[in-house]
């Protein structure tokens with residue numbers, strides 16, 4: 001797949017708003033009384049890739065649907081490109097592209113017709129060149145005359161993305177973009193999304209694949225039970241909450257942890273053949289030198305050492321465990 005190279009004209013039209021999306025005090029209680037969102041505040045920066053993470057039922061799709069004007073919030077405001085999504089629905093909706101989670105398809109349409117029709121829905125004048133560019137970028141050009149029902153699942157997902165890009169949105173929402181697609185296509189899609197960001201499009205994605213957020217996102221938001229519990233630059237998050245682990249392969253297995261090392265976060269693994277020491281990635285003194293000295297004093301010899309860093313997935317799992 002190739003990147004969509006040229007700048008998106010929609011982005012240059014709106015320079016007044018500082019944020020692509022500004023969410024203030026958004027709450028949502030569904031008709032059955034269930035509160036899916038609780039006073040969410042969030043600013044999405046122009047031109048960033050923002051990943052919204054959270055367990056099933058956390059409220060991700062509800063939040064996206066509210067920003068896109070599909071679901072009415074119970075309270076609060078959302079501005080997209082400087083326009084209120086409720087009061088200025090048409091103006092904001094035309095700036096937004098939404099790739100939904102479900103594969104709802106126009107089975108009997110051709111790829112070309114479905115994507116071109118999507119552009120028309122937003123009142124944009126016909127532009128076959130743009131449609132061709134989008135289809136080529138998504139490796140769908142060869143399939144442009146194929147009926148959608150004849151495509152594979154991964155191709156259908158790409159058609160959804162093409163439809164969402166047909167009207168040149170400046171903000172793109174991807175709800176679980178790579179659910180059920182193969183590894184190669186996932187990597188292609190990541191590249192394509194980065195290419196979009198490079199043309200100035202703001203990308204907001206939800207995902208259950210934490211490695212996807214780790215790979216792509218500039219910032220990460222974590223939502224659980226309707227509350228946004230954390231918003232952070234991905235790199236800062238990984239530095240702040242990340243732990244490092246030193247794995248020490250021992251010459252001879254141990255039955256129990258050596259005495260007198262209570263202050264160290266140590267665990268025995270591999271039936272006593274490996275000692276792991278978890279330390280704070282941020283602290284200046286890791287304590288490794290002192291630990292190795294003390295092990296030596298106790299006659300614990302090792303044959304190999306290596307360090308491991310926690311992934312965003314480890315951080316996310318720990319966060320979910322520590323949230324009441």
Ligand SMILES: Nc1ncnc2c1ncn2[C@@H]1O[C@H](COP(=O)(O)OP(=O)(O)OP(=O)(O)O)[C@@H](O)[C@H]1O
Nearest residue numbers: 030032034036054055056057058059060061062063
């Ligand atoms: N129309 C509705 N009526 C009542 N409850 C709803 C409705 N839509 C969603 N909910 C509930 O709101 C909560 C949040 O749902 P939402 O789809 O936003 O979660 P999500 O984070 O996107 O989950 P997933 O990762 O499973 O897609 C869930 O408990 C869901 O059952």
